[in-house]
Amino acid sequence: GKNEYDLLVIGGGSGGLACxxxxxxxxxxxxxxxxxxxxxxxxxxxxxGTCVNVGCIPKKLMHQAALLGSALKDAQHxxxxxxxxxxxxxxxxxxxxxxxxxxxxxGHRVQLQDKKVKYFNIKGSFSDPHTVSGLTKAGKETxxxxxxxxxxxxxxxxxxxxxxxxxxxxxxSDDLFWLKESPGKTLPSFILYVSLECAGFLTGIGLDTTVxxxxxxxxxxxxxxxxxxxxEHMESYGTKFLKRCFxxxxxxxxxxxxxVTWKNADLNTEETDSFDTVMWAVGRVPDTKTLNLETIGVxxxxxxxxxxxxxxxxxxxxxxxxVGDITEGRPELTPTAIAAGKLLAQRLFGQSSELMxxxxxxxxxxxxxxxxxxxxSEEAAVQCHGSDNIEVYHAYYKPLEFTVAERDATxxxxxxxxxxxxxxxxxxxxxxxxxxxxxxxxxxxGIKCGATYPQLMKTVGIHPTCAEEVTKLRITKxxxxxxxxxxx
Amino acid sequence: SFQTHKEEDNPQKTMEVNGLTPVPDSYDYDLIVIGGGSGGLAAxxxxxxxEKKVMVLDFVTPxxxxxxxxxxGTCVNVGCIPKKLMHQAALLGQALQDSRKFGWQFTEEVKHNWMTMTESVQNYIGSLNWGYRxxxxxxxxxYENAYGEFVGPHTIKxxxxxxxxxxxxxxxxxxxxxxxxxxxxxxxxKEYCISSDDLFSLPYCPGKTLVVGASYVALECAGFLAGLGLDxxxxxxxxxxxxxxxxxxxxxxxxxxxxxxSFIREFVPIKVEQVEEGTPGILKVTAxxxxxxxxxxxxYNTVLLAIGRDPCTRKIGLDKVGVNINEKTGKIPVNxxxxxxxxxxxxIGDILQxxxxxxxxxxxxxRLLVQRLYAGATTKCxxxxxxxxxxxxxxxxxxxxSExxxxEKFGEENIEVYHSHFWPLEWTVPSRDNNKCYAKIICNIQDNxxxxxxxxxxxxxxxxxxxxxxxxxxxxxxxxxDSTIGIHPVCAEV
Numbered sequence: 001g002k003n004e005y006d007l008l009v010i011g012g013g014s015g016g017l018a019c020x021x022x023x024x025x026x027x028x029x030x031x032x033x034x035x036x037x038x039x040x041x042x043x044x045x046x047x048x049g050t051c052v053n054v055g056c057i058p059k060k061l062m063h064q065a066a067l068l069g070s071a072l073k074d075a076q077h078x079x080x081x082x083x084x085x086x087x088x089x090x091x092x093x094x095x096x097x098x099x100x101x102x103x104x105x106x107g108h109r110v111q112l113q114d115k116k117v118k119y120f121n122i123k124g125s126f127s128d129p130h131t132v133s134g135l136t137k138a139g140k141e142t143x144x145x146x147x148x149x150x151x152x153x154x155x156x157x158x159x160x161x162x163x164x165x166x167x168x169x170x171x172x173s174d175d176l177f178w179l180k181e182s183p184g185k186t187l188p189s190f191i192l193y194v195s196l197e198c199a200g201f202l203t204g205i206g207l208d209t210t211v212x213x214x215x216x217x218x219x220x221x222x223x224x225x226x227x228x229x230x231x232e233h234m235e236s237y238g239t240k241f242l243k244r245c246f247x248x249x250x251x252x253x254x255x256x257x258x259x260v261t262w263k264n265a266d267l268n269t270e271e272t273d274s275f276d277t278v279m280w281a282v283g284r285v286p287d288t289k290t291l292n293l294e295t296i297g298v299x300x301x302x303x304x305x306x307x308x309x310x311x312x313x314x315x316x317x318x319x320x321x322x323v324g325d326i327t328e329g330r331p332e333l334t335p336t337a338i339a340a341g342k343l344l345a346q347r348l349f350g351q352s353s354e355l356m357x358x359x360x361x362x363x364x365x366x367x368x369x370x371x372x373x374x375x376x377s378e379e380a381a382v383q384c385h386g387s388d389n390i391e392v393y394h395a396y397y398k399p400l401e402f403t404v405a406e407r408d409a410t411x412x413x414x415x416x417x418x419x420x421x422x423x424x425x426x427x428x429x430x431x432x433x434x435x436x437x438x439x440x441x442x443x444x445x446g447i448k449c450g451a452t453y454p455q456l457m458k459t460v461g462i463h464p465t466c467a468e469e470v471t472k473l474r475i476t477k478x479x480x481x482x483x484x485x486x487x488x
Numbered sequence: 489s490f491q492t493h494k495e496e497d498n499p500q501k502t503m504e505v506n507g508l509t510p511v512p513d514s515y516d517y518d519l520i521v522i523g524g525g526s527g528g529l530a531a532x533x534x535x536x537x538x539e540k541k542v543m544v545l546d547f548v549t550p551x552x553x554x555x556x557x558x559x560x561g562t563c564v565n566v567g568c569i570p571k572k573l574m575h576q577a578a579l580l581g582q583a584l585q586d587s588r589k590f591g592w593q594f595t596e597e598v599k600h601n602w603m604t605m606t607e608s609v610q611n612y613i614g615s616l617n618w619g620y621r622x623x624x625x626x627x628x629x630x631y632e633n634a635y636g637e638f639v640g641p642h643t644i645k646x647x648x649x650x651x652x653x654x655x656x657x658x659x660x661x662x663x664x665x666x667x668x669x670x671x672x673x674x675x676x677x678k679e680y681c682i683s684s685d686d687l688f689s690l691p692y693c694p695g696k697t698l699v700v701g702a703s704y705v706a707l708e709c710a711g712f713l714a715g716l717g718l719d720x721x722x723x724x725x726x727x728x729x730x731x732x733x734x735x736x737x738x739x740x741x742x743x744x745x746x747x748x749x750s751f752i753r754e755f756v757p758i759k760v761e762q763v764e765e766g767t768p769g770i771l772k773v774t775a776x777x778x779x780x781x782x783x784x785x786x787x788y789n790t791v792l793l794a795i796g797r798d799p800c801t802r803k804i805g806l807d808k809v810g811v812n813i814n815e816k817t818g819k820i821p822v823n824x825x826x827x828x829x830x831x832x833x834x835x836i837g838d839i840l841q842x843x844x845x846x847x848x849x850x851x852x853x854x855r856l857l858v859q860r861l862y863a864g865a866t867t868k869c870x871x872x873x874x875x876x877x878x879x880x881x882x883x884x885x886x887x888x889x890s891e892x893x894x895x896e897k898f899g900e901e902n903i904e905v906y907h908s909h910f911w912p913l914e915w916t917v918p919s920r921d922n923n924k925c926y927a928k929i930i931c932n933i934q935d936n937x938x939x940x941x942x943x944x945x946x947x948x949x950x951x952x953x954x955x956x957x958x959x960x961x962x963x964x965x966x967x968x969x970d971s972t973i974g975i976h977p978v979c980a981e982v
Contacts, residue, residue, distance in 0.1 A: 065590035078577035079605030093591030441980030442955020467954030
């Protein structure tokens with residue numbers, strides 16, 4: 001056509017880059033726009049999006065740092081002579097992590113270059129359905145036109161602006177991973193998995209950490225057990241919780257510390273305490289403000305602000321698509337964004353008609369004791385099929401490595417939700433324990449193949465591992481029997 | 489002395505009426521299990537559930553070095569459990585090194601204390617031994633710490649430590665005596681060498697160690713000994729990990745070499761002499777090349793033999809009751825219901841011919857066998873696509889066909905191998921190897937690209953492999969694999 005590019009991708013994150021690179025494979029002319037609006041504290045980063053810069057990658061690395069802290073304690077039991085307690089230096093960790101992230105930014109730029117994808121570091125907004133324009137850092141106006149446009153601008157952390165001082169004095173995950181100095185005594189606030197994961201590793205590296213939560217932890221995840229087991233473990237691990245509390249204001253003290261005032265909904269009291277850092281993790285908002293979507297008619301959900309798409313990732317405007325965290329009703333996960341982006345490119349340019357399957361997407365919450373899951377939560381299964389039609393198998397187990405290390409395994413737990421009728425198809429699998437992600441991944445495959453309880457029982461366990469406990473599930477919740485695993 | 493059997497109305501009468509084997513009604517037990525290991529205990533506990541009168545005989549003949557242990561068999565005492573714990577100790581050593589890059593600060597060199605570790609491990613094993621004894625008592629299974637051997641078709645002679653003999657009779661028997669490490673049959677082997685039977689309770693640090701063998705036992709032990717900071721050499725007669733995918737076996741060997749384990753390939757020891765007494769002492773090993781006349785010598789504190797295991801079937805009176813064994817290997821051939829050639833005598837676990845030597849397999853086989861005998865079940869043990877993991881420093885998980893076996897069975901043109909190296913995220917920051925971890929799947933092109941083999945080399949290989957094994961049981965195809973979303977960031981998503 002008359003447009004300069006076959007495909008323009010707005011947003012150089014997991015979904016955007018995957019889509020762009022895939023399209024380039026088909027010999028198409030592709031351009032990517034990526035731009036990071038600095039956070040209120042001034043934090044910014046390079047190409048790669050949330051996952052690489054302020055999400056999955058630095059999160060997992062800092063989680064690993066915390067896990068290594070536990071390993072150091074265990075090591076003594078296993079014969080290693082280390083003088084306890086061992087101290088952690090934030091700046092050493094932060095620098096290592098930040099250096100690695102920067103190498104990924106670099107790697108992405110090289111990849112785009114190799115695949116002949118044009119990269120613009122500009123903040124784009126729509127002038128018309130085929131035209132996007134923006135200013136470069138130097139102030140130069142750039143206009144890009146394309147036959148097809150994919151919006152993959154992701155989301156940014158929300159600030160609770162109704163809380164006085166929240167914006168001026170608080171930070172978010174956007175800033176946490178780039179801090180040069182230790183956050184000290186931190187208060188992440190509210191409970192989403194982002195908050196629990198951050199609170200978890202901050203506690204693990206030795207910081208005095210408190211989580212303030214208004215209502216339930218891990219909204220959207222299995223509430224029948226899993227969410228509370230995760231938080232219970234964190235409490236025994238050392239993270240403090242202020243439950244049923246919500247902040248009313250944040251003020252700066254002369255010492256430069258922050259004073260937080262909050263209401264305790266249960267006791268109906270007001271309390272205060274001082275912290276070095278207050279981190280908000282109250283949700284993320286889609287990054288659509290400056291795109292100018294209303295002008296070109298791309299419909300968004302009035303409540304969430306996310307872009308409405310159909311099963312083929314198409315928006316309300318022909319030739320304009322959206323993938324990733326910005327789309328309504330999709331899981332906010334890197335692998336789904338990548339898969340959706342790739343499939344979209346294959347449909348647009350590769351004569352494929354395969355749609356993205358969003359069912360049974362496995363995920364893991366990287367709290368100090370990890371929680372991996374795939375499929376339905378217990379309550380969703382009950383809602384869908386009725387409690388008489390589902391069977392829940394479960395077990396409390398103890399990882400072998402915890403024995404000699406004398407670690408508490410109270411919350412190590414696995415449960416499988418199945419249909420009760422003949423075949424006993426597995427609807428959901430939930431696992432709390434070390435390496436939960438590694439454990440769940442293979443089973444997610446099984447569930448994709450329509451795995452049934454009898455098939456799982458026919459699978460011989462690998463010994464000694466934690467994952468084998470899944471193949472040994474025999475006790476049902478319905479039976480009321482003690483579900484603690486005892487010995488081989 | 490015979491013990492009279494109380495009157496019970498039981499299926500025996502029914503069996504007689506139905507024309508099955510005529511059964512005398514005065515046996516001491518419904519079932520005697522010879523061997524209190526993974527398979528034996530699982531079978532005994534299961535039988536007790538159906539209110540059968542069960543006895544378990546377990547006895548450990550001390551090693552040439554004098555090591556012995558309690559109830560529970562190989563896995564608990566001198567196998568999976570202590571092995572994985574010592575492997576964990578070695579992994580923690582690596583974690584200590586990594587942790588510096590993640591910001592943890594401590595003195596430059598950290599040393600390992602063998603006694604602290606061994607004591608912790610032995611204490612845990614002791615608790616398991618105790619746990620088993622309690623469970624048997626609670627489930628009313630009679631346990632005798634005595635050596636059992638057949639003296640008649642339905643009679644066992646049990647000899648305890650003090651040499652006192654007792655006779656017991658049973659309607660049925662399950663042989664689950666497992667195996668013990670093999671010795672080389674060279675001068676000095678029994679006097680001076682140790683085996684895995686001794687290693688996990690060794691009351692002194694083994695020091696500079698020579699591991700003889702290329703089995704998974706040899707490589708796992710060599711791996712963790714090196715990880716604890718010891719000077720380790722492995723002497724290999726020919727190939728590594730016979731029976732495993734050779735491509736993966738070589739990668740494991742390469743990794744171990746790069747991480748401090750020396751290998752002497754194509755040599756076998758011909759003599760072991762003591763240079764100096766001590767705990768440990770100094771031993772001189774003389775070895776001969778398998779490809780020529782070359783002779784080499786070396787000095788080590790400890791020589792660990794891991795050249796294979798032999799079934800404990802030669803001295804339990806099988807000839808007296810006519811149970812066939814493979815004369816060469818000592819293994820017992822059974823049908824697909826674990827029955828020997830003598831109808832009322834069964835066998836499970838490591839002693840079976842043609843079956844896998846794994847704890848979960850023995851447990852599964854034992855349970856299902858008992859359910860068929862006493863609960864009217866018909867399910868047989870499924871030995872196909874049993875997953876396994878080798879806990880070498882770089883762990884290896886596998887399920888299904890090796891690449892060479894797949895090529896042999898299906899033909900090279902009919903299989904497709906998908907593979908990838910990967911770099912665990914946790915290895916990036918401490919700058920650990922970026923091209924060692926590896927995964928491959930083997931697909932059968934003619935059967936919808938069904939996944940027939942899965943192999944992964946990397947951290948937590950066991951945890952990764954387990955779920956894939958379940959998926960393979962469900963008939964996983966490449967397409968289904970491709971359409972499954974990965975969990976990010978974990979190794980398994982590769």
